[in-house]
Amino acid sequence: MKNPVFPPNAAKPLAPYTPAIESGGFLFLSGQIALDAEGNLHTGDIATETRKVMDNIGNLLRAAGLGYEHLVKVTIFLSDMAHYAAVNEVYAGYVGEVPPAREAVAVRGLPRGVNVEISGVAVRG
Numbered sequence: 001m002k003n004p005v006f007p008p009n010a011a012k013p014l015a016p017y018t019p020a021i022e023s024g025g026f027l028f029l030s031g032q033i034a035l036d037a038e039g040n041l042h043t044g045d046i047a048t049e050t051r052k053v054m055d056n057i058g059n060l061l062r063a064a065g066l067g068y069e070h071l072v073k074v075t076i077f078l079s080d081m082a083h084y085a086a087v088n089e090v091y092a093g094y095v096g097e098v099p100p101a102r103e104a105v106a107v108r109g110l111p112r113g114v115n116v117e118i119s120g121v122a123v124r125g
Contacts, residue, residue, distance in 0.1 A: 007063035010056070011035040014111060020060045027064050031077065031119040032056040033111055046083045046115055050090040053118050058094070061122060068094050070122040076104040079115040087116055 005020035005027065013019060013030075021028045034042040034052035042052040061067055074095075076087060084104060092099070100120065110117050 005060060005064045007059040009037045010059055010063075011037050011039060020064060022064055025124045027061070027066060027070070027122040027124075029057060029060050029120045029122065031075075031111075031117040032060070033114045033117050035112070041112060041114065043114060046086045047090050049114065050087045050116050053116055054091065054094045057118060057120065064122070066122050066124065069096055069098075070124065071095065071100040071120050072123050074100045074102040074118060074120040076102060077110060077117040077119075078104060078106045079110055081106045083115055091118075 002021045002023040004018045005022055007019065010019060014035075017030050019030050019032075032053050033056075034049040035056070036042065036052070043049045057071075058068060061070060076091070078084065078087065087104070
C-alpha cells in the first residue's frame with residue numbers, strides 16, 4: 001500500500017513522479033530542488049538554494065505529519081563538490097543533533113540546471 005503526499009502550495013512535479021510516498025511507516029521523499037509553488041527557482045547562491053531545498057523537504061514532512069527529526073536517510077546531489085561545505089553549513093541547521101545517515105555526491109547535471117538536489121527517507125516513531 002502506498003499513499004501519495006502532495007503538500008499544499010508546492011510546485012507541481014516536473015516529471016511523472018509523486019513528491020512523497022508513504023508506505024509501511026516510511027515516507028520516501030523524491031529529490032527536491034529550489035523550486036517554489038509558482039515555478040520559480042531560488043538559485044542566487046548555494047546557501048539560498050540549499051535553504052529552499054530544505055524548506056521544500058520540510059513542507060513534504062509536515063504534509064505527512066512529520067518533521068526533520070524523522071529523517072533517517074538523505075542523499076545530497078551536488079553539481080560540484082566545491083559546494084559541499086556551504087551545503088553542509090545550511091543543512092546542519094535543519095537536521096538537528098542526530099542527523100540522518102547520508103551521502104553527498106557530485107553528478108554531471110541536475111534538473112533545471114540547479115546546484116543541489118536532496119532526497120530522503122523518513123520514518124514514523
